[in-house]
Amino acid sequence: MDFSLTMEQEILRTSVRQFAEKEIKPVARDLDEKEEFSYETMGKMGELGLFGMFVSEKYNGQGMDYVSYAIATEEIARVDGSHAATVAAGNSLGIGPVYYFGSEEQKQNYLPKLCSGETLWGFGLTEPNAGSDAANTQTTAVLEGDEWVINGSKIFITNASTDITAGVTALCRTGTRDDGRPELSCILIDSGTPGLETREMHGKLMWRASNTSELYFDDCRVPRENLLGPRGHGFYQMMQTLDGGRLSIGAMGLGGAQGCFDLALKYSREREQFGQPISNFQVNAFKLADMSLEIECARLLLYKACWLRDNDKPFSKEAAMAKLHCSEVMYRCANHSVQLHGGYGLMKEYDVERFYRDQKLLEIGEGTSEVQRIVIAKLIGAL
Ligand SMILES: Cc1cc2nc3c(=O)[nH]c(=O)nc-3n(C[C@H](O)[C@H](O)[C@H](O)COP(=O)(O)OP(=O)(O)OC[C@H]3O[C@@H](n4cnc5c(N)ncnc54)[C@H](O)[C@@H]3O)c2cc1C
Known part of the structure; x- marks a missing residue:
């Protein structure tokens, strides 16, 4: 190896x-x-x-x-x-x-x-009533002549309302399948299309300098050719996209955990109490050792999942594992890091305070930790 x-x-x-x-x-x-x-x-x-x-x-x-x-x-x-x-x-x-x-x-x-x-x-999957249950999409797209007429809304869509946003991929109901379930298709919608309204969401706990938006479609008309791939393949396309996306969320967890560790190690060596650096106390040195160990394991898991993808091997299970594990490793590292910073770790002038907040999204976005466990349980044959 x-x-x-x-x-x-x-x-x-x-x-x-x-x-x-x-x-x-x-x-x-x-x-x-x-x-x-x-x-x-x-x-x-x-x-x-x-x-x-x-x-x-x-x-x-x-x-x-x-x-x-x-x-x-x-x-x-x-x-x-x-x-x-x-x-x-x-x-x-x-x-x-x-x-x-x-x-x-x-x-x-x-x-x-x-x-x-x-x-x-933007990637328009989530709706107010279709979060983890993403297939419950309510947004509709009806073909009228050579145009799709779209009605509905999306929520929490990243990068969807900046000045440089060129458009969004939206999952829509385009009909009903033979088995009675909704037919779901992805449609590309350019920014500025009449009937599309974007509203930036404010007041976030985390990722506060990232753009998050609500989207509203009110008789929004786009050309028939804006369908992405074959009609009815939308949910599959969204799930395939999330498989790859989970690797990048995993990378965010890994990088965030490393950032928390780096800050904690530096601070613990500099901060003195009882006449010596707090890293000299074994309880703190062990926290740093645990963080370092967890980061190393997370990196191996994530890189392996990426390697599987790069080598055209199945990677869905490893991607879900990497996303779940890396985000939980960051959770533990952020917690330890704030603890090692003491009261200062709770102050905004210390970056670890931001890491502590930013971490939480990783356990929720692109499939919550519970959903990742469902995905893994299904892929190992337990569900
Ligand atoms: C900042 C931010 C950016 C985002 N960016 C995007 C984006 O670009 N595009 C996009 O489409 N979406 C985006 N999302 C949406 C995100 O993917 C959803 O928030 C997430 O999938 C969870 O959906 P929900 O919030 O509706 O929670 P819910 O689905 O309502 O879940 C609530 C709780 O119930 C649990 N739960 C639900 N179903 C089950 C079950 N079957 N078994 C056990 N527990 C369950 C969940 O795990 C969770 O703990 C973003 C969200 C945020 C906050």
């Missing part, structure tokens, strides 16, 4: 880490406080090549593998969850469906600017 990264992957890690330290770390706390999406750092992330990471160069992508994509996401998350969310959702949820299921014309039309980071795209 060879656990070493390629030279390209090592170089990528170094360059993204340097970028995150120099460009994101100094502004992350302030953007979080103001709940502000930064077009400046977004532009810089695009220039660095953080979008279209797994997309072929033919469409202006970076043509990298999933291990590389995970490393880049991990390094951004090590410094800030909001920016990592913009990257992870931009790649997996925004670009993914168009790249994997789009027609040649749709790819040529949308991917070049999405891959340069000039535009973003």
